[in-house]
Every structure is written in structure tokens, then in C-alpha cells.
């Protein structure tokens with residue numbers, strides 16, 4: 001899988017957030033999208049996800065042949081603190097629902113996802129009663145355990161404590177190293193495994 005950004009820029013009203021991004025995300029590379037608060041990391045990830053169009057330039061997706069932007073969601077798993085889960089669902093229902101749309105990573109099923117989350121006791125609890133850390137773990141597990149070639153994580157360790165951060169790094173190691181990973185972040189511990197860096201500040 002290759003994602004090619006050619007001269008990509010995005011503005012909101014008259015304010016340019018970034019301009020002239022020429023960059024390729026390729027194969028099973030691990031990429032950190034870096035920059036201070038408000039610099040445009042989430043905006044760039046939304047463009048890569050196909051949720052937002054560039055104001056100028058182009059983004060294209062290739063896997064043997066070109067994939068249209070309207071289809072790319074099938075190839076991407078995504079987790080972010082601002083992504084909403086269905087609060088009325090229990091954890092068990094959330095897992096079952098999610099994996100009606102995405103296949104499990106090899107060797108995984110609903111009970112294994114539940115057990116790797118370490119939340120077996122909460123399987124029948126509605127997500128509206130989950131703590132913010134429990135919700136973040138759930139989002140990360142759903143994203144990492146789906147069998148898609150691209151994994152996009154925005155601020156993956158927000159709301160996680162030290163134990164949760166270790167759990168996240170182990171999750172990546174076990175289930176995500178065979179994918180392209182793009183992490184939007186400004187915290188070194190959550191993207192230390194990324195060998196490639198894209199700094200938004202270079203495109204102002």
C-alpha cells in the first residue's frame with residue numbers, strides 16, 4: 001500500500017494550516033506526524049483518512065492498482081480520542097458490531113480481543129459507564145485488531161496511565177507491526193517505534 005501526497009495544502013477560511021506537502025507513506029512503514037498543538041496533525045490525518053479534501057494538491061492511494069478515495073476506508077483502521085463510540089452498547093456488543101465491518105487480525109476473535117483488553121469483568125457494561133482510559137483502550141484494541149493494511153492513530157496514549165501506555169506498546173508489537181502505521185503525536189513515548197517522521201512545521 002502506498003499513499004502519495006502531491007503538493008497537498010489545507011486551509012480553513014483564509015488561514016492556511018499547511019502547504020506544499022510532498023510525501024509518500026509506503027508499504028509497512030511506521031510514520032510519526034509531529035507538531036505542536038494546533039499545528040494541523042489531525043487535519044492531515046483526516047485528509048489521509050479520506051474524511052477531508054485538500055484545499056490544493058492531491059492525495060492518491062495505490063495497492064497494485066489505484067484505490068479511489070471513496071473506497072480507502074475499507075483499508076484503514078483508525079483510533080482517536082475525539083472518535084465517538086456508541087455509548088449505549090456494552091463492550092461485548094461494541095466488539096461484535098465493529099467486527100461485522102472489519103475482519104479480525106489472524107488468530108483473533110471476540111473473546112481474544114476481550115481478554116487482551118483486560119476488561120472481561122466489564123464485558124456487559126455499557127460504554128457510557130466506562131472511564132476515559134477504558135474507552136481509549138477499547139478504541140485502540142478495535143483498531144489494532146482489525147485486519148487492515150493501514151493503521152492511523154491520533155494521540156494514542158491520551159487518557160492512558162503508565163500501565164496503559166505499556167499495554168498500548170505491547171498491542172502494537174503483537175498485532176500491528178505488519179501494517180503501515182501513522183501516528184499523530186507530540187509525545188515521544190507513543191511514536192518511538194516510528195522510523196519515519198513528518199513534521200508539520202516544515203510545511204507552513
Ligand SMILES: Nc1ncnc2c1ncn2[C@@H]1O[C@H](COP(=O)(O)OP(=O)(O)OP(=O)(O)O)[C@@H](O)[C@H]1O
Pocket residue numbers: 012013017035036037038039040041042043044
Ligand atoms: N473545521 C475547522 N474549521 C476551522 N478551523 C479548523 C477546523 N478544524 C481545524 N481547524 C484549525 O486548524 C488548526 C489545526 O488543527 P488540528 O486539530 O489539525 O491540530 P493538531 O496539530 O491536531 O492539534 P492538537 O495537538 O491540539 O490535537 C487549528 O488552528 C484549528 O483551529
